[in-house]
Amino acid sequence: MTIRFIAASRLPTPWATFTMHGFEDEATGKDHIALTLGDVADGEPVLGRVHSECLTGDALFSMRCDCGYQLQEALKRIAAEGRGVLLYLRQEGRGIGLLNKIRAYHLQDQGADTVEANEQLGFGADLRRYDLCVPMLEHLGIASLRLMTNNPRKVDALTGAGVKVVERVPLTTGLNPHNEQYLSTKAGKLGHMMALGDFTQASDVDIERKG
C-alpha cells in the first residue's frame, strides 16, 4: 500500500474553513481526503472522524442511513473545538462500491437487513480497510485521536493498524423513520455501541432533512 500526498488547499464550509489534503492510493487508484482545522501536529490528541464514503447519505441527502448526519455533526464538532481532523475514505458501501450498494438496497427493499443483503450478494458484512489512515495521519503529524465513532471494529482496526486512539467519542445523530431498522441492525449484528435512545432525531439536527 502506497499513499501519496498530492496537494492541499483551503476548504470553506458553513462551519469553518478547513484545510483539505488530497492523497492518492497508488494500489487502488482511489483518492482520499483529509480535512484539518487548527494545529493538529502539536502532539496533543486530536478530535477526529474516520468517515467512509456514502455518496447517497453524504451528497444526496439519503435518510436510509446516518452517514450524512454524522459527517455534518463531526465537522460541526471539530469547528466548535477549533481543531480536529476528518479522514474521508473512498470505500463506498462498506467497501462493496456504489453499484453493489444499490443492489444491496434493492434487496433491503424486499425485506433483507443490511448484513443479509451483503451476504446474498456474496460479500462479507464489512470489507473496509483502515491501514491507509496510518500514512495519512503521519503526513499530517497527528500523534493520536479522540475518535468520533460508534463502531468498536473501527477502533480495533485502527489500533491494530498502528493508530493511537486515546478515546472513543459517541456520534449518535440522524435517527429518523427511514433508518431506524438499519441502525438497530448495526447495533445488533455489527456491534455498534449505541441504543436508539441515545440518538438525536434527524429533525433536531438539520431542519432541512425532514423525517
Ligand SMILES: Nc1nc2c(ncn2[C@@H]2O[C@H](COP(=O)(O)OP(=O)(O)OP(=O)(O)O)[C@@H](O)[C@H]2O)c(=O)[nH]1
Ligand atoms: N453495503 C452497504 N453499505 C452501507 C449500507 N448503508 C450504509 N453503507 C455504507 O456504510 C459505510 C458507513 O458505515 P457505518 O456502519 O454506517 O458506520 P461506521 O463508519 O462503521 O461507524 P460509525 O463510525 O459509528 O459511523 C459507508 O461506506 C456507507 O456507504 C448498506 O445498507 N449496505
Ligand SMILES: [Zn+2]
Ligand atoms: Zn450511508
